[in-house]
Amino acid sequence: VEQSIFLARHDRGRGASGEIVLFRADEYLWEQSISDWFRLVTANDDGLLIRFGEFLQAIQPTVIHVHHYLHLGMEMMQLMRVACPTAKIILTLHEYVAICFNHGQMIKPRSNQLCLRGGFEECHMCFPSYAPEDFWLRKHRLQSYLRAVDQFIAPSEFLRQRYISWGIPSEKITVIENCIRRRDIPPVRPLPEGGRRNRFGFFGQVTPFKGLEVLLGAVVTLRREEQRDLVIEINADKLEDLAGELRPRIQSVIGSLEFSGTVLWRGPYEPDHVGSRMASVDWVVVPSTWWENSPMVIQEAFACGRPVICSGIGGMAEKVRDGVDGVHVEPGNIVAWADTLRRLSTDDPAIWDQFRAAIKLPCPPTECAARHLQIANERN
Amino acid sequence: LIATDGWSVAPLAKSSEAKILPYSPAEAARLLFGVPTESSMFAERCKVIDSGILPQFIEDNELCYKGYEVLDECLGVRPSDPIVSILIRLCRRFDTLESQILEFARDEFIRRNVEVVYVIDDPDIIDDVRVLARKVHKLTNFPLRLVWNGTNGGFSLANNLAAAHSRGRLLLFLSSEVIPVSPSWLETLVGTIQSASQIGAVGARLVLPNGGLQHAGMRLSYDRDLSVWRSRHPFKGIDPSLLDQTGPFGVLALTSACILMQRRVFESIGGWDTGYLIGDFADSDLCFKLLSRGMSCYLDPRSTLIHLERDSFEDKRNKSYRQKITVYNAVRHQTKWSSLIEGLDDSSVL
Numbered sequence: 001v002e003q004s005i006f007l008a009r010h011d012r013g014r015g016a017s018g019e020i021v022l023f024r025a026d027e028y029l030w031e032q033s034i035s036d037w038f039r040l041v042t043a044n045d046d047g048l049l050i051r052f053g054e055f056l057q058a059i060q061p062t063v064i065h066v067h068h069y070l071h072l073g074m075e076m077m078q079l080m081r082v083a084c085p086t087a088k089i090i091l092t093l094h095e096y097v098a099i100c101f102n103h104g105q106m107i108k109p110r111s112n113q114l115c116l117r118g119g120f121e122e123c124h125m126c127f128p129s130y131a132p133e134d135f136w137l138r139k140h141r142l143q144s145y146l147r148a149v150d151q152f153i154a155p156s157e158f159l160r161q162r163y164i165s166w167g168i169p170s171e172k173i174t175v176i177e178n179c180i181r182r183r184d185i186p187p188v189r190p191l192p193e194g195g196r197r198n199r200f201g202f203f204g205q206v207t208p209f210k211g212l213e214v215l216l217g218a219v220v221t222l223r224r225e226e227q228r229d230l231v232i233e234i235n236a237d238k239l240e241d242l243a244g245e246l247r248p249r250i251q252s253v254i255g256s257l258e259f260s261g262t263v264l265w266r267g268p269y270e271p272d273h274v275g276s277r278m279a280s281v282d283w284v285v286v287p288s289t290w291w292e293n294s295p296m297v298i299q300e301a302f303a304c305g306r307p308v309i310c311s312g313i314g315g316m317a318e319k320v321r322d323g324v325d326g327v328h329v330e331p332g333n334i335v336a337w338a339d340t341l342r343r344l345s346t347d348d349p350a351i352w353d354q355f356r357a358a359i360k361l362p363c364p365p366t367e368c369a370a371r372h373l374q375i376a377n378e379r380n
Numbered sequence: 381l382i383a384t385d386g387w388s389v390a391p392l393a394k395s396s397e398a399k400i401l402p403y404s405p406a407e408a409a410r411l412l413f414g415v416p417t418e419s420s421m422f423a424e425r426c427k428v429i430d431s432g433i434l435p436q437f438i439e440d441n442e443l444c445y446k447g448y449e450v451l452d453e454c455l456g457v458r459p460s461d462p463i464v465s466i467l468i469r470l471c472r473r474f475d476t477l478e479s480q481i482l483e484f485a486r487d488e489f490i491r492r493n494v495e496v497v498y499v500i501d502d503p504d505i506i507d508d509v510r511v512l513a514r515k516v517h518k519l520t521n522f523p524l525r526l527v528w529n530g531t532n533g534g535f536s537l538a539n540n541l542a543a544a545h546s547r548g549r550l551l552l553f554l555s556s557e558v559i560p561v562s563p564s565w566l567e568t569l570v571g572t573i574q575s576a577s578q579i580g581a582v583g584a585r586l587v588l589p590n591g592g593l594q595h596a597g598m599r600l601s602y603d604r605d606l607s608v609w610r611s612r613h614p615f616k617g618i619d620p621s622l623l624d625q626t627g628p629f630g631v632l633a634l635t636s637a638c639i640l641m642q643r644r645v646f647e648s649i650g651g652w653d654t655g656y657l658i659g660d661f662a663d664s665d666l667c668f669k670l671l672s673r674g675m676s677c678y679l680d681p682r683s684t685l686i687h688l689e690r691d692s693f694e695d696k697r698n699k700s701y702r703q704k705i706t707v708y709n710a711v712r713h714q715t716k717w718s719s720l721i722e723g724l725d726d727s728s729v730l
Contacts, residue, residue: 039475045511045515049515049518049519053518075515075519078482078519078520079518079519082519082520082521119590120589120590121590131690132589132590133589133688133689133690136589136686136688137475137476137479137559137688140479140559140561140686141478141479141482144479144482144483145482147486
């Protein structure tokens with residue numbers, strides 16, 4: 001690679017000015033936004049047609065790798081095609097935003113039921129203020145712009161299949177796992193005499209779809225002495241920083257659990273500290289109630305030699321082998337989660353050793369980069 | 381309103397005060413149709429009373445419409461001698477323009493041989509349409525032309541205006557609600573219309589977003605409740621693969637949502653009839669003009685487009701007014717084409 005230039009969407013709090021500014025050598029910031037979230041329309045036309053057009057003209061890329069259209073709009077795909085007719089355009093898909101208007105989650109608003117396959121009538125049922133025809137038009141618009149993309153990258157086979165059934169030709173989507181930094185494997189947590197593998201770690205953002213409520217709800221249903229047998233460490237934003245209705249709901253269950261030492265709210269962490277945070281737990285839990293794509297936390301857990309307990313659906317089920325390097329649990333089922341926590345926290349530690357031994361380390365960054373380069377260098 | 385035999389007087393209807401009918405034909409019709417009549421008698425009333433009043437308003441309106449200055453904006457360079465002009469009227473809604481242009485832009489035949497003209501038939505959206513059209517043009521480099529005269533003339537006037545401001549040897553009238561989903565559909569239709577001189581018009585098969593049939597030719601059916609002949613879309617909603625339609629076939633009439641014809645034929649029959657209120661029945665009327673000149677209409681199912689058909693369901697608030705407009709137009713249509721309708725065989729009637 002002769003040169004690579006980075007362009008990131010940016011918000012300086014002055015709205016979508018459309019300006020593209022040099023941040024530091026080879027790195028640019030673009031103040032752009034979306035004016036219509038239903039159809040994913042770029043907010044600032046001049047910023048797109050003039051500023052971004054000039055940006056492309058000046059750097060003349062041979063490969064354009066787009067990591068998202070969120071906050072930018074879908075039209076830029078077509079502009080890249082026209083401005084750089086011979087460039088290879090690659091897009092990495094991260095969730096289901098083009099398929100699903102519910103924040104790309106493919107779960108139904110209000111009921112939070114999992115959605116197996118969108119459709120114009122079904123989507124209208126989820127969002128009655130938009131007619132089925134509006135959903136047809138939304139899909140047609142997004143697919144028309146995505147036609148400019150030469151190759152899609154999906155971090156999971158599950159996500160790839162969702163986009164294929166939505167209409168992206170299968171030969172145009174390749175699976176390449178997200179790249180994570182190589183790190184030292186933290187030591188196994190030393191067990192006291194007769195100790196059990198009973199410390200569970202939750203990592204990441206707390207949103208309604210991440211299932212923290214399910215996990216805590218499961219702990220609440222355990223008997224007092226069962227609760228004393230395990231520890232849940234929550235590595236997430238400060239509780240008081242949680243937005244919306246989630247904070248009071250979580251606060252109401254967490255009070256006594258925190259007091260008794262069953263739940264430890266460890267607060268936010270820097271990417272560099274993932275290893276040390278994982279060092280103090282035996283298992284990593286991913287109780288998400290949506291499909292997920294390829295959660296980074298699963299790879300981080302495997303890179304740290306920690307088996308994963310996850311909801312047995314979507315990208316999670318694909319990445320974690322049930323009974324091999326982790327355990328699948330029915331998503332959102334508090335009783336099932338409680339049973340799993342009870343069982344794993346009282347099992348013979350030798351069973352945990354088997355799980356750990358089965359873990360395959362994630363693909364190293366060099367290999368991941370090589371796979372990306374291979375796609376970038378393939379002729380259109 | 382009174383009735384008298386010369387001796388005695390019987391009051392028939394009372395109105396609070398005399399009103400002058402508004403200048404606009406649609407508004408005049410709204411006020412006139414507000415004078416109540418039983419629905420089974422409304423067709424008869426239209427024939428005797430309303431048909432004597434409204435045509436003058438419609439004619440005056442047309443004269444006035446033709447007097448306005450026509451403005452246009454050309455984006456990019458159109459083919460100098462286009463085979464086809466695609467003419468699309470925009471009114472109220474224009475959110476499909478982007479999808480249409482994106483489809484046109486990836487169609488090799490259209491890029492080489494076709495000019496696209498949008499006639500903006502709604503003064504409220506002119507600026508917004510121009511902004512969007514410029515953006516889509518810059519994104520695609522696809523040339524297009526916008527035409528408007530700052531008023532709302534309705535379906536027939538606006539489409540006649542668009543035809544007059546286009547250059548193609550063939551004219552394709554396309555609804556803004558119709559969107560292609562793959563290339564070469566127009567090339568197919570052009571091939572069909574050029575295959576025989578007695579083919580006056582060709583239409584594409586139109587399907588709804590979920591794949592059910594919307595249009596594969598129209599037939600007439602007699603509405604006993606309203607006492608009028610209305611046009612109907614046979615097998616609407618049905619999966620078209622169940623119907624044995626593989627190649628072009630003759631139909632009684634085509635929908636105005638997608639109809640291709642030779643410009644010289646279009647001009648020789650005087651274009652779209654402007655005498656209907658709002659535009660209902662103009663399509664059937666046009667096809668009957670072809671029929672009466674010995675030509676016929678064809679539907680080519682090899683060319684299948686999506687019809688969103690959102691407009692048809694939007695006037696729910698005005699259902700009774702819309703129905704009266706339909707009856708008025710139907711009366712005009714069946715009076716004008718009475719002998720032709722009498723001669724229709726079973727294949728044309730539902």
